[in-house]
Amino acid sequence: MAEGIAQLSSGERRPLARLLTRIENGDPSFRPLLPGLFAAGRGAHIVGITGPPGSGKSTLVNALITEWRKRGKRVGILAVDPSSPYTRGAILGDRIRMMEHAADRDVFMRSMASRGELGGIAATTWIAAAALDAAGYDPVLIETVGAGQSEVEVARLAETTVVVEVPEMGDEVQAIKAGLLEVADIIAVNKGDRPGADRAARQLRAMLSTAGGRVERKPPPVMVTTATAAVGVIALADAIDAHRSIARSPLEARERAANQVRRALAALAARRAMESADWDRIIDAVAARDLDPLTAAERLLDA
Amino acid sequence: MAEGIAQLSSGERRPLARLLTRIENGDPSFRPLLPGLFAAGRGAHIVGITGPPGSGKSTLVNALITEWRKRGKRVGILAVDPSSPYTRGAILGDRIRMMEHAADRDVFMRSMASRGELGGIAATTWIAAAALDAAGYDPVLIETVGAGQSEVEVARLAETTVVVEVPEMGDEVQAIKAGLLEVADIIAVNKGDRPGADRAARQLRAMLSTAGGRVERKPPPVMVTTATAAVGVIALADAIDAHRSIARSPLEARERAANQVRRALAALAARRAMESADWDRIIDAVAARDLDPLTAAERLLDA
Numbered sequence: 001m002a003e004g005i006a007q008l009s010s011g012e013r014r015p016l017a018r019l020l021t022r023i024e025n026g027d028p029s030f031r032p033l034l035p036g037l038f039a040a041g042r043g044a045h046i047v048g049i050t051g052p053p054g055s056g057k058s059t060l061v062n063a064l065i066t067e068w069r070k071r072g073k074r075v076g077i078l079a080v081d082p083s084s085p086y087t088r089g090a091i092l093g094d095r096i097r098m099m100e101h102a103a104d105r106d107v108f109m110r111s112m113a114s115r116g117e118l119g120g121i122a123a124t125t126w127i128a129a130a131a132l133d134a135a136g137y138d139p140v141l142i143e144t145v146g147a148g149q150s151e152v153e154v155a156r157l158a159e160t161t162v163v164v165e166v167p168e169m170g171d172e173v174q175a176i177k178a179g180l181l182e183v184a185d186i187i188a189v190n191k192g193d194r195p196g197a198d199r200a201a202r203q204l205r206a207m208l209s210t211a212g213g214r215v216e217r218k219p220p221p222v223m224v225t226t227a228t229a230a231v232g233v234i235a236l237a238d239a240i241d242a243h244r245s246i247a248r249s250p251l252e253a254r255e256r257a258a259n260q261v262r263r264a265l266a267a268l269a270a271r272r273a274m275e276s277a278d279w280d281r282i283i284d285a286v287a288a289r290d291l292d293p294l295t296a297a298e299r300l301l302d303a
Numbered sequence: 304m305a306e307g308i309a310q311l312s313s314g315e316r317r318p319l320a321r322l323l324t325r326i327e328n329g330d331p332s333f334r335p336l337l338p339g340l341f342a343a344g345r346g347a348h349i350v351g352i353t354g355p356p357g358s359g360k361s362t363l364v365n366a367l368i369t370e371w372r373k374r375g376k377r378v379g380i381l382a383v384d385p386s387s388p389y390t391r392g393a394i395l396g397d398r399i400r401m402m403e404h405a406a407d408r409d410v411f412m413r414s415m416a417s418r419g420e421l422g423g424i425a426a427t428t429w430i431a432a433a434a435l436d437a438a439g440y441d442p443v444l445i446e447t448v449g450a451g452q453s454e455v456e457v458a459r460l461a462e463t464t465v466v467v468e469v470p471e472m473g474d475e476v477q478a479i480k481a482g483l484l485e486v487a488d489i490i491a492v493n494k495g496d497r498p499g500a501d502r503a504a505r506q507l508r509a510m511l512s513t514a515g516g517r518v519e520r521k522p523p524p525v526m527v528t529t530a531t532a533a534v535g536v537i538a539l540a541d542a543i544d545a546h547r548s549i550a551r552s553p554l555e556a557r558e559r560a561a562n563q564v565r566r567a568l569a570a571l572a573a574r575r576a577m578e579s580a581d582w583d584r585i586i587d588a589v590a591a592r593d594l595d596p597l598t599a600a601e602r603l604l605d606a
Contacts, residue, residue: 031597034595034597034598035594035595035598037595038592038594038595041592043592123596123597126596127597130595250590253590253591254586254587254590256590257586257587257589257590257596258586260589260596261576261585261586261589261596261599261600261603262569262573262576263596264596264597264599264600265569265572265573265576265600265603265604266565266568266569266572266573267600268572268597268600268601268604269568269569269571269572269604270565270568270569272604273564273565273568282564283557283560283561283564284557284560286560286563286564287553287556287557287559287560288556289341289344289346291338291341292337292338292340292341292430292433293426293429293560293563293564293566293567294334294337294426294430294567294571295337295338296564296567297564297567297568297570297571298571300564300568301568301571301572301575
């Protein structure tokens with residue numbers, strides 16, 4: 001089945017679509033192909049974009065695709081749906097707007113459902129991104145919705161993460177999103193034609209410059225966009241491109257790799273533990289408070 | 304140092320405070336005490352409460368403490384600060400209001416800083432909760448702020464999780480918080496004296512009954528509270544108590560135990576991998592895209 005990887009370079013869509021289905025389903029026969037898939041990578045720029053429903057993120061993504069297509073790029077998009085049953089409706093609505101580029105064979109868009117488990121969605125997404133990379137799409141855009149655990153996990157695996165905000169956010173929403181701001185490499189204040197957009201951008205810049213994220217890291221640029229009129233989109237595409245070399249500095253690449261490996265370790269350790277013959281007995285003991293979870297984890301990992 | 308555990312039962316505050324400092328600092332000499340600490344547990348009800356700054360959560364926590372004290376309970380509180388540098392100010396403001404019960408020796412409050420790593424804050428918090436349990440506090444209230452990864456992790460380890468909402472939330476905020484609604488056992492719509500509170504509660508009930516969370520699980524009750532006037536607090540305390548027996552059903556206890564063990568496994572696997580002699584070399588290979596993260600994780604786990 002290594003031909004599955006070789007076929008990717010043909011530029012045909014069907015081998016890629018089939019491979020993504022196997023990745024998404026966690027098909028165990030795919031596992032031996034993984035090193036080959038990684039080796040076939042062409043160095044695509046992996047870009048994450050996230051923001052809440054209502055921020056106009058999908059329209060902004062469409063405008064970015066249009067701009068990238070003008071620049072002659074083949075664009076891959078992975079749209080990650082959150083696992084929450086409460087938000088699904090809103091997100092499917094967003095997806096429909098993506099159809100604008102459906103007929104363009106140099107745009108490949110795939111929607112992926114997140115499957116709960118710790119590390120699960122992040123793991124599946126980076127493998128899928130590697131497949132789009134091997135198939136010659138560059139950039140590969142990973143789009144997520146919300147500000148939860150999955151979104152932060154997915155954002156951290158991207159080389160460049162764009163967080164979309166809207167002007168009229170109250171303090172409360174700002175605070176909720178602080179977790180996202182920490183992973184932002186670029187912030188786009190969208191709906192820039194609304195009153196208060198420039199003020200919101202200035203407030204964000206002030207907040208980011210005083211609080212500081214990671215040490216030795218410059219505050220992320222805050223850009224104002226109006227996706228519906230394609231205003232600010234060229235500048236945003238330029239900022240994303242400019243971040244590519246920063247993201248590939250040895251320090252950033254190492255930090256991202258360490259995060260990916262830690263997440264893979266979490267998923268792997270959990271999977272092995274659950275397959276262990278002792279799992280049920282040990283979990284029962286923890287449930288009965290006869291055993292503490294850390295000792296339980298040690299026993300399972302050393303079994 | 305096993306005396307550290309034995310002293311907890313004396314009801315004195317200083318041995319407990321010292322033990323919590325060792326837990327928070329990740330003091331390795333504490334590790335051998337962990338099984339003994341767990342064994343000394345008295346079966347306290349572990350209650351999580353979370354909600355954004357501005358929801359009046361701290362006032363509600365104060366009102367709950369007052370109600371529990373009237374019922375003769377000794378109350379332990381762990382207030383978990385998010386790791387975000389952007390929200391810290393708001394949260395310290397909240398803490399100051401907690402001083403109301405500072406003079407009451409049957410109320411023990413401890414603020415804990417979260418320390419970034421995957422599974423880290425959840426692990427530290429459940430150990431600290433076990434210490435409060437062993438010291439005779441019941442309930443043990445774990446308070447977090449926000450809707451990010453840490454909050455969901457912490458909420459999942461509590462037996463009963465209360466999510467505090469406010470009436471005037473827009474659709475956007477609702478969607479952001481869907482991740483929290485999924486872990487809610489009880490929802491308190493606070494600031495119930497504001498216009499729209501009852502309508503917000505009805506909307507939440509409708510949303511929860513149609514979307515469904517986990518299968519075979521009843522939608523969580525949605526209560527309206529006005530913490531500043533102590534309105535609805537008796538009913539909320541009753542609902543929390545009533546949930547205790549549901550939380551201890553074998554199915555719920557097992558699911559919670561499995562989550563705790565999975566998180567402990569993630570933290571343990573990551574720690575061991577980072578201590579391995581191969582860590583730097585393997586991370587460099589992943590950073591250079593010469594090795595995929597899953598194969599890297601397998602090598603580290605099998606080393």
